[in-house]
Amino acid sequence: MRRPCVRVDREDGERTRQSLEEAGVRDHEAAIESDGEYVYIPVIDGAAILEEFEVIERELEPRTARTLPNDLLSFTPTYERLGDLVLLQEDDRNRAIKAASAFMRSDLPVEAVLWRRSEVEGTYRIADWELLEGDRTETVHREYGAEFLVDPTKAYFSPRLATERHRVVSQIQQGEQVVDMFAGVGPFAIRAALAGAKVIAVDVNPDAVTYLTENVRRNGVENAVTVIEGDVGEIVDNHTDWADRIIMNLPHRADEYLGTAGLFAAASCRLHYYDIQPEVDAFNPGIGAINEVLAGTYEIEVITEQAVRSYAPGVINICLDVDLQRRTEKPPTP
């Protein structure tokens, strides 16, 4: 079967395998191969792999001596692995039931299978899930040395953003002050704290805050992360002029909170603004919104236009890294 894989020189093979394992993107259903010069490491999602790696498509053998779900099915299901859960994204419930049963009978380490009945929706950004196999919806996800207790039925979480989080966290300097305005169960906030930042992490979903608090404890960053439950627009007054870096991972609606971001920001601040837009013009709507709300107070420089992952056909999830520099004088009137 043709699969995406990372191609590296043989001597870099083991180091790369470990880093892909830590990122949670190694595809365990296909075997790693070598042709003497290169090692080919299968990965789950070629588009989500960091630019430092070369991703190619290659015919790879399935790992032998193990029964895989596809050995038990007449179709290839669409799914994501999250810890020891399988999250199925099939349109048809009967297919989902067959796939769920195949995952449980396979040799993969799977404890439960959930079927996604809707896209993420509502203020809390949670999909509607049905538990098809197993008896729990909670699991532990590991990412770049951090550990997260998650439950996709109670709070948003996507393992597919691991490489994007790594990209952002890699920019953090020791002692930085970071606001994660839409923190969920804490994957950005906790990894920022592990990188040496002081973090304010806010979420309006009480279940997300319960998991966030537990994950702060699990990762030993209680002294670095302040967890706040509430609408980020209502708590900002106590933390104005504070943030060196702001993470706004609320695609579709981040523009509504740009005024709040402007209040959190210190005189000099980097903003990570997430959006979901048609691929043909993915960055300009966000750049326009940021300028409209913040250009009166800050000089604005777009540092990176990052395509994060494909979201739907012709639609992508993007991030804008933007530097804000507070103006000392009012801008000239146009």
Ligand SMILES: C[S@@+](CC[C@H](N)C(=O)[O-])C[C@H]1O[C@@H](n2cnc3c(N)ncnc32)[C@H](O)[C@@H]1O
């Ligand atoms: C797309 S999720 C991102 C979660 C997390 N940053 C991550 O990467 O997993 C957006 C989160 O924002 C929270 N949220 C939505 N509106 C909010 C608001 N006004 N104030 C604070 N949190 C909010 C939701 O509950 C949800 O957990």
